[in-house]
Amino acid sequence: MYSLGDAAAARLIAHLDMDAFYASVELLRYPDLRGQPVVIGGGRRHQPVTNADGTRSYARMRDYVGRGVITTSTYEARAYGVHSAMGVMKAAQLAPDAILLPIDFDEYRRYSRLFKAAVHALTPQVEDRGVDEIYIDLTDVPGALADGGRAIAMALKRAVRDATGGLTCSIGVTPNKLLSKICSEFGKPDGLTLLTHADIPARIWPLAARKVNGVGPKAAEKLAGHGMHTVGDIAAADPMFLVEHFGKSYGAWLHAMAHGRDERPVVTYSEPKSISRETTFDRDLHAVRDRAALSAIFTELCEQLAGDLLRKGYATKTVGIKLRFDDFRIVTRDLTLPAHTMDARAIRRAAGECLKRVDLTKRLRLLGVRAGTLATLAELVAPPAHGVETSAAETRPQRALHASDNLPLFDA
């Protein structure tokens, strides 16, 4: 049954964020590093070495050479000014003696499954937001509305810790996702913050606009240009002014956001919209001079993408490419096929067509291939109402693509 009151019904939403997740998982494996500045990132060429006497030797930041960036770091490393997305080479200038560990996504995914399973067991309404964070709808948890969610949140923190062998998380509990996401940052690590609408002026308005999920560097700069630095500044602004300068959609969102309004539901399941593979080269490559190397990389990306599609059970109808030039300019091209496919050769052929539409004078830094307009194999076999037309032949995986296949690529 639906009643008009439903939309306005008070909710209780949690945002759970694992503390320095990748770094914390590494500390479980290398407890001797606890308390030290540790940085995760940079690729795979700096594995720790176990010595004959059982001790371990680790790579130091100062020894790194390459184009990798920092994925995350321990709080001790952050104290040096090191932060995510910073180039490792640059970060090494700030913390040359910090330990550098390679990224091990398989291990982080394993711990991700562990903590999410623990949360699921207590509260089934969970929305995945990547490996290290989730939203949870606590509205229907018995007793939660009575204490603002404190008891269930503490139970969740305990469950996560027990399931992972000691990993901590921070939780924000508020009436919506927007506020909860902000609050999970408060009191990190191992934090718990409860907040209601009444707390917004005192606790949210003083925050820098950039702290809000959805206000990035560009928007923050533009807001600052209009004298708006804090969330409170935006809340005080005329909504018409915001719409005028930031567009109908984003302007209206800014106004609602600043007043702590957010009706987005917790979404427990969604199909992927696209799947992609991309790689940054060790050195910039030229379409003509490095034709063979580029062609081989292009082929491999298409094969990996086809493999991902097969493994996950999707076929694509829109194949796209992404290029990043040496000046960091990004260009994308895509092509919609007459029917869905998951065949590496068909994907490479389509990607090759896309490539022909790009001026390849400048050197390339990155190459990527993307599969969009996805359909599950079930949808292809039994088309839904507005049938995704295809034939069985196109859904059947075919032989692997070989670099020796003579395809018209990088024919600049």
Added chain:
DNA sequence: TCTGGGGTCCTAGGACCC
């Protein structure tokens, strides 16, 4: 010696159809 890889959503113009 800056700046990874995998995503989502929005905008906007043109094609094409009714």
Added chain:
DNA sequence: TCTGGGGTCCTAGGACCC
């Protein structure tokens, strides 16, 4: 011959997030 409007698909770019 002229005058509109709505809807969807395709493509390119960009902001933002983890």
